[in-house]
Amino acid sequence: MIKLENVVLASSEQMAFVIEGMRNPMNSWNKSDSGYGCEDKLCWKACKFSPEWCGNGQKYVLGESDHSLMQRLSDAGTEHRKYMRMMPVYARITAPLYWWKEFDTYKVGTVANSCSTMHKIAEKEFTLEDFSTEHLSKVSLEYLKSSINHLNFIREIYSIDKTNKGAWWQMIQLLPSSYNQTRNVMMNYEVLANIHKSRKNHKLDEWREFCKWIETLPYSELITGDVTN
Template structure:
């Protein structure tokens, strides 16, 4: 299970100025902020890519013109050394995903900042329920008489017993029971700041991964403005 919320994308102007610095070609830039309602085409010179679903990403959508888009695509295909502008397009969001997925996401540390909910400080804050975990693939008696989901419920029961005793006694030994029993399927929320270059690396490397969460992550990246910069090979 993965959920991505509160997405924001910004830094387009900075990225385009920087992209055009090497050839001093700023006068060829044809991108702009859309001045009209998002549902209509604006009349600004060079604003030929209006119509993107930016309603959740800012009140004044930034529309990339033909000249700037052509240069972006050329630089993206030229490789990491040439597409430095991608590192200037910033994305922030909240991601809720299981710990086993976060372990893989942590591979993409460069250009990424995360601020997570704390299991150290808040593990006993509320009762554990099945909704706190990603367990949609566990057998529930349908396969060979195996009931892994039922066994998993015993783990949740043990976690809640340790939690109750910890709250009653405040003894750290019961806190340790929660910390060391906590499955890697536990869903953790993190606020993440990254950029289009990091997203491109992650999506290109993980788009065929066996974890469902990476497919959900890819679908979210697909919804971002001008996602072809991220997804196209």
């Protein structure tokens, strides 16, 4: 299983900064057509130059010229689409350790604060809900329940004597890779483009679900190349 929450995207000020930088190489700032307005194309110019004219709510809207340049640079490859590295995406992700192990291959361009298994593994009783179990057979599920019972037995020993390093090691080394960990992660559009390209058809459900989430992000066509989105 994988759960994505508390998604935070680039602010209006950040997007304006990104677009300005994207146009630096050709000094083409005068061609930028993004600004504060609404997504109603009929009132776009009025919104841009006189925001009080628009009753649809104000937000930073990506103009057609800027979007076209973004798409062309994205299609040209990673060395041309440096602006994507400046478009942050924050998310709170809960996923099993076996998924996090693969996610960690994308360390460049990501930052994460995780719930610590090293320091907090004995903080609460282990339950079946702490693990990803959707593909386990009945036999395997019973085996996992037995492992959880044993982990809780060791946890009780450790809770009585926190200096018992041996008990702590038993929990650390017995913990199944299906154990779910939560991390608050900072990524960017370039990282997500690499992930989507490599993992969209992966055999792990978590990767396919993650890539489907990527496709729901604003201007995901810059990531996926699918301009029909």
